[in-house]
Amino acid sequence: MKVPIVEIFSSFQGEGLWIGRRQIFVRFAGCNLSCDYCDIASSQSTDSGILMSVDEVVEKIKGLKTSDLHSISFTGGEPLLYAEFINEMVNKLTDAGTDKIYNTKSNKIDVKIMIETNGTLPDLLANIDKIDCVSLDIKLKEQISQNWKDEIFENELMSIKSLIKLKKRFYCKLVVFPSTELATLEKIGKELSNVFNLYNTIDKDININNYNKNNHNTRIPIVIQPVSPVDQWKNQSNLLFKFSETIGQYVEVLTIPQIHRFLNIE
Numbered sequence: 093m094k095v096p097i098v099e100i101f102s103s104f105q106g107e108g109l110w111i112g113r114r115q116i117f118v119r120f121a122g123c124n125l126s127c128d129y130c131d132i133a134s135s136q137s138t139d140s141g142i143l144m145s146v147d148e149v150v151e152k153i154k155g156l157k158t159s160d161l162h163s164i165s166f167t168g169g170e171p172l173l174y175a176e177f178i179n180e181m182v183n184k185l186t187d188a189g190t191d192k193i194y195n196t197k198s199n200k201i202d203v204k205i206m207i208e209t210n211g212t213l214p215d216l217l218a219n220i221d222k223i224d225c226v227s228l229d230i231k232l233k234e235q236i237s238q239n240w241k242d243e244i245f246e247n248e249l250m251s252i253k254s255l256i257k258l259k260k261r262f263y264c265k266l267v268v269f270p271s272t273e274l275a276t277l278e279k280i281g282k283e284l285s286n287v288f289n290l291y292n293t294i295d296k297d298i299n300i301n302n303y304n305k306n307n308h309n310t311r312i313p314i315v316i317q318p319v320s321p322v323d324q325w326k327n328q329s330n331l332l333f334k335f336s337e338t339i340g341q342y343v344e345v346l347t348i349p350q351i352h353r354f355l356n357i358e
């Protein structure tokens with residue numbers, strides 16, 4: 093099997109809860125959505141990638157290993173379009189199901205697997221064998237102006253439920269704009285809180301992210317990501333406090349911009 097890959101490269105994770113971690117990124121071509129703000133538009137179409145086999149990708153990853161490697165991030169586009177390929181690749185990279193990756197001299201280091209997904213493919217997400225962290229987007233209607241369907245949010249909620257059931261570590265990422273409305277964020281905060289609480293009542297032992305056990309709503313963080321470039325927030329940064337306070341009524345919230353943009357790296 094060969095799938096379209098845009099690029100494989102080593103850099104720092106620039107977003108979310110694993111920010112600053114050294115990662116090898118595997119960027120797949122092709123996406124089932126078409127967001128207005130997509131900063132990687134070249135990976136929306138499968139035509140933008142070159143076809144690579146599992147063995148070719150594995151060899152490339154091995155060649156990029158560095159002493160500070162923390163994890164491999166499967167990103168896109170939408171990586172879950174290639175869930176079967178990812179499972180096969182991770183099996184080849186890891187040592188009999190442990191968290192080890194071989195380097196060229198055959199000694200091993202710990203490595204973790206991250207998936208960066210738009211969250212709209214819950215069945216495929218549930219089929220990924222090994223995940224150490226999922227970055228799951230919550231899309232806003234105004235961000236997909238041409239092709240919005242209510243099922244996008246419904247599927248994101250299904251993905252969240254699935255990850256909670258499977259006790260997988262994850263966080264939700266919400267890209268905001270100066271034009272984002274507080275009412276929209278309030279609705280999302282309430283819905284997420286309801287989902288998190290639903291599962292708290294089913295299994296009180298679920299503590300997938302090791303957050304404060306006494307406050308159920310704090311266990312799954314929402315990362316507010318101000319859209320890049322950040323100069324559009326000049327004189328408007330007070331909005332970010334309002335966004336955080338609105339979501340923070342319901343769930344744990346952090347506000348983190350994309351740091352790789354500041355460093356001018358991929």
Ligand code: SF4
Pocket residue numbers: 123124125126127129130131132133135136168169170210
């Ligand atoms: S889900 Fe991600 S890759 Fe796909 S169009 Fe939206 S921003 Fe781009």
